[in-house]
Amino acid sequence: EAAHPVPDAAGLAAAERVLALVHGLSADDLVLCLISGGGSSLLPLPLPGLTLEHKQAVNRALLKSGATISEMNCVRRHLSAIKGGRLAAACYPARVLTLLLSDVPGDNPMDIASGPTVADPTTCADALAIVRRYGISLPAEVLAVLEGGRGESIKPGDERIARVETRMIATPQMALEAAAAVAQGAGIKAYVLGDAIEGEARDVGKVLAGIALQVADRGQPVAAPCVLLSGGEATVTVSGQGRGGRNVEFLLSLGIALNGHPRIHALAGDTDGVDGQVEIAGALLAPDTLARAWALGIKPRDSLANNDGHGFFEALGDSVITGPTLTNVNDFRAILIEAPATR
Structure with missing residues (x-):
């Protein structure tokens, strides 16, 4: 079993074996690639x-930087011997059929697992610009690869990827529509706000709190009871001593903004069962969450400032732990708004 989100030796051995398996194929061969986030x-x-150590250092730095998943994967593609279309190029002249589980906003194939079997129009210069934009410190060897252009990926029009076919079999939008069907089956109207919502997790929390409060208190733009669903991949710029985790940071920010509203509940989690670098999928938020935290001597705003959403919800017993889900269609957020009491 390989590691996520920071790679390990087991993953390296698997990648080497994958490349070895496709060596020396002919035009009569078919390679079936099953790729997920x-x-x-x-x-x-x-x-x-x-080296693997270089890759580990880069991944850790990217995860803490606040870069979007698309930006992170641009950097990764230009440091890899198998991503950015290189796996498909290694299969040439065989036919390649790729079946994708999307975990990225927009479902761009080159961002799913950093695109091992698809063309990549981005460049080493693009990757270097991202590194500089976020002030990411890279080992000298890694920097030399990007500055010298040695990490250029497989570009559109390359004959080695002419026989590649790509199909999406599961996406964040599909997951949201399935959740909406469950809610509607229970008699609760469901509204999908978007499947590609990005930005700092705490900012996303504030915005969705504003929408939820408008629904709860003003009946706009829709009336309660209802559930607001959204997906995408927010980011966390880790500056405190906490463990990060975009779903718990979103949820804590949402809870602070809602300030214990009596009719709003929420759930947020990563669909692969791992939020950030912790084997916890996410957490639950209830109207009494902040009150229970204060009763334990926990200050919600301090936890948020310290990027300690996981510690906050663990202390309350409100973490959501699923274990490995064996799938990954990005983050899932649900905000349930109850109807006002009738007079």
């Missing part, structure tokens, strides 16, 4: 001159 970590194969 998380592959950026689970299938690490550094370019010659780089």
